[in-house]
Amino acid sequence: MTIPATGPVRRSRDVPLLVERARAGDPRAVARLITLVESGDEVLPQVAAALAPYAGHAQVVGLTGSPGVGKSTTTNELVRALRARGHRVGVLAIDPSSPFTGGAILGDRVRMQDHATDPGVYIRSMSSRGHLGGLSAATPQAVRVLEGAGCDVVLVETVGVGQAEVEVASLADTTLVLLAPGMGDAIQAVKAGILEIADVFVVNKADRDGVDATVRDIQGMIALGERAPGEWRPQVVRAIAARAEGIDDIAAAIDKHRDWLERHDELRRRREARAAAEIEAIALGTLRNRIGSLRDGTQLATLAAQVAKGATDPYAAADELVAQLGS
């Protein structure tokens, strides 16, 4: 089911009703809550408070990879496989470069067609652009909305450019990195630090030339990594998502990783680390806003003029600014 973008909710008294309706599976309520999250609405703390009891119920799976490796197709097939197992599934497609918020991107429109009428699937595109803190600020809240709406699994799909892929790993229980043969991805993966974040490598388009070399390269890199006994060793799975081949292997690798997480108390550890990062990001956002409100006033302008003409130095001025935050 595709969740359309909707206008923000302005009245905080609407929040409990909205959360109740989202809990009952109303896709429009889910959509409005994610819109609130995206827009950084002032009722957001209230939304978060109402959703807190449902935190941690879903398995969060991150998918990342360069453009063209087949992320949308793989997500589509994974959703199908998870539905066949009886799971409710949420999909957040994060497009870091998109200036559009709340609207479906083309990939979704195509992908949607398979699941548009399925009430057990929520699909939503989000833009991280313009968000202070990017992915890390808005996405955990959107995940909470989908958890609140009863999703057992939330797939978070990001284009693997810049920081997005590292950020997706920081909020996922399990991170899939998609590659395709002949794209030079294996080498780039090392550079970008992807090896550290991938729990499962999916070599998609495995009917292409060079697939053996790509798999060998990745396995070589994995073999080079040092691991303590019992530590997770990244899995490598071949798939041809466009023909729905290898999807069960991906699902099995996700399950295996989930088991490992639970056996080693790693799930709790990851989620606490994620919560800590989220709290920090929100706290910094609050402080940044307070500084911003000083900027709009005359205090910062006065201090800046003094620094510019050499009457004081920027550290002394910053101390004064910080002191004013508390008053």
Next chain:
Amino acid sequence: MTIPATGPVRRSRDVPLLVERARAGDPRAVARLITLVESGDEVLPQVAAALAPYAGHAQVVGLTGSPGVGKSTTTNELVRALRARGHRVGVLAIDPSSPFTGGAILGDRVRMQDHATDPGVYIRSMSSRGHLGGLSAATPQAVRVLEGAGCDVVLVETVGVGQAEVEVASLADTTLVLLAPGMGDAIQAVKAGILEIADVFVVNKADRDGVDATVRDIQGMIALGERAPGEWRPQVVRAIAARAEGIDDIAAAIDKHRDWLERHDELRRRREARAAAEIEAIALGTLRNRIGSLRDGTQLATLAAQVAKGATDPYAAADELVAQLGS
């Protein structure tokens, strides 16, 4: 004169003497002060206070452009031209990707040879990597050191990748954007928002094929921009830096822009905006450090565990964290 990297100064009683020696033109003192700035040393506020009276004495010129357009060569020739006019010149070469701090990069070693024995030139490579706030945090302080050392002009050279080029504009009085024919730069310039930051476009390697098309493209883009009466219209200058051709034209365009800045009170406005950004960055850094010290303690861990198990929500936890900053 190349400034070598040196170890940090640990005792704050050394600071007044160091600043005094830098004022007297001792390159080793200048080097040590910039090392302090780079390392975010704890005596930095003291250094800033000692340097404050000399703020605003130098003209800060930013140079940016893609790899291979000839930034180092152009900087080298510009230094020569400025020296011929009797200016003391500082050069900060910022390499956002370099993991090395304080050391000369290859480009400098080559470039240095022309000015290595000239006591009127300070050249220093800096890495912005690992610096919270990147360029915007450390570079203004390094500029202040060079101003304190009596430089009339400080050239700040950055590789035009990612955010660096936008940041260099925010700290420069005048920003030069270097392009070369046939690199598709003109089109990319629009995408990356370079048009908004460039005060002067330098089309280097002007003996190459396609130079006319490149100049025409840029001028077309400039013509499309809307400008209020009296507003600065970016200049386009052709140069062949490797043959020292067009350098006087670049210097003349810089002078022209400087005149415009002063005539329109824009120099004061830019410097106050820069000081405001610097104060904000330092203030945020202070607050981030305070949050970090809470992270090392048990407070954040306790809050994160509560959020992870749904006992509270991240906004309430962040409020608690912020409240603890004040106590």
